[in-house]
Amino acid sequence: MAESNCTRLVGYARVSTKDQETRMQIDALRAAGVQDIRQEKCSSVGARPELRKLLSELRHGDVLLVYKMDRIARSLKDLLQILESVKQAGASIRSLTEPLDTTGPIGLFIVQVLGAVAQLERGIIRERAIAGQIAAIKRGIVWGGRKPSLAPDQASMALEMRRQGKTQQEVADHFGVSRSTISRLDSPPKPRLYERRPVLAPYLSSK
Template identity: 60%
Template sequence: MLIGYARVSTREQETYLQIDALNKAGVEVIYQEKTSSVGSRPELQKLLASLSKGDCLVVYKMDRIARSLKDLLSILERVQAVGANIRSLTEPLDTSVPVGIFMVQVLGAVAQLERSIIRERTVAGQLAAYRRGVPLGRRKHATPPETVEKMRELYATGEYTYPAIGKVFGVHASTAKRLITGRSARKKMPVLGQYLDDDSAHM
């Protein structure tokens, strides 16, 4: 079955153009709504929930159904999971044919590249800030020695676990364990540390 979806962003706009194109394409059932792409889009959710094997979700343009590349890939995965397909009337995307499947793979590769670029820029910015002396990460709050001593006394009684002691003093169980045992916290900035180590190796 051909199932269509039409959306406009505001109530002042109309879906007539999309509806006409969907009808011309032979779409049998059409879900439509007037809402921003960042909204909940309840009609789209109803449509996706109704899909079954062999159905084809038809849209006028992909930006009518997805708010971002990540969102589009999520919808594509959901559609394909039930054995359905998706087709755009104005773009070369039709997962019922090989070239459409190839386009989905390309989109997936682009999304992966986008994530890598964002991560690289984020790390680069953090490294630059670190080298300028800007403090990174959560600010540490020193625990008074007398508080640590009380924690150890409670633990020594054998009646209190680390989580119980953490609740008493308002800290996480792992923090209570670290303070009681005297072990150091995990390595600071483990991700940035790799890049800093690489820099040192090339100096």
């Protein structure tokens, strides 16, 4: 794809380890007419200072070229954030080996599809998380907070001792726990989990 004379091409190449080479990527970028090429050797999960610097230096009309999108992005979410940074700079991005080129309408359409896929993925994850919480509630599992200091049978025994007239401190000393632990046993039960998590209420209205 020919670029106009006023278009500045900027390339980015990355390999995951210091033992690997960026030569193939650089050769492909140079063949595409890129002279300004930034490169780094680091895993996608590590810091990418050259990429961060490159994105901050993009200007209106620039085109950022990469050999493959997985050389610049570590995930779909990361890719969308990078695409947004490029867009905010008034620049475009193009992959040499994939049909992603935001200089044209097809590439922009693909970005919109990727955004929709990401939104769908977030929705699926949210629904799975809610389903897991609901299943836990229905099994009587309470999430969050510290592990109880007393086992269920010990808690029952402690309450029985309280009914027999033992003070909270006496019961606490018997079990080797703090007085506040026994005090909590005497207190009214806490609201059920979904009452402390309003987002779950609509899913549990029939419970």
